[in-house]
Amino acid sequence: MIDSQQASAALNDINDVVQRVRQSRIYQNASLIIVMWGVLVFVGYLANFTWPPQGYTIWAVVDLIGIAGSIAIAAFSGIGPGAGAFALRLLVAFLLFIAFGIFCSAVLGHFGPRQMLVFWPLFTMLFYALAGLWFGYAFIVIALCSSALIVTAYFYAGPALLLWMAVVHGGALVLGGLWMRRI
């Protein structure tokens, strides 16, 4: 038989492993969503570059596919009995995020196309960074790296901003998502 100190150490060990498993599952599921968004925005920027007048339509389609895909991944990710409720909360979060973003960029700010192009990804990265405070440092690393690349692109990319954004935003999300799966 063991004493209470040894029992306590064993329970701490169990809690440590359980915490690691939860973290790992969050990263596994989130990485799928992040890689999906990386591919989507990459295609979105290239499409926007190819057909500039169709920008709003292209991004509406990209967002709809991305939101539907994110919710599907959340719902079928094997989180367990709470997956449905989590997917619903994710949908509400997306709607609030979009409503607030439109209010800031179109009603309060009257942003031009160039500002719009960097506002949405930076706004998204803010949420990644906030998520990182609860769900793991990897979200913060991805948010900081992507934001730095996006701001650099805004100031230095000139007329090739869309192509730069395809690489630095789409690429950073894909690489960040793949990195998240390995940690």
Next chain:
Amino acid sequence: MAELDEIIHQPLRLRIMAALNALPVATGLEFARLKKLTGATDGNLGAHIETLARAGYVAVDKAFFGKKPQTTVTATAAGRGAFARHVATLQEIIAGKQP
């Protein structure tokens, strides 16, 4: 008086069972991920998984993805039950209900 499960009580096996028990029922962990989560080495992990499998606490599924072998370990119902009892016993010891 409840007894500690000697198979589960070994530190690495305890960590393996804790990791598998943290997953939804019938969900397993791939060998490489389990190794990372428990901080075990290849040989060590393999030997302890075998002990747990012999006791009927885990199921080991070996499959090939292309040419790459993949081993998935899942806690069985018996394993989950034994782990729950083991944790309850640990809590009783801490609470002073056991000598």
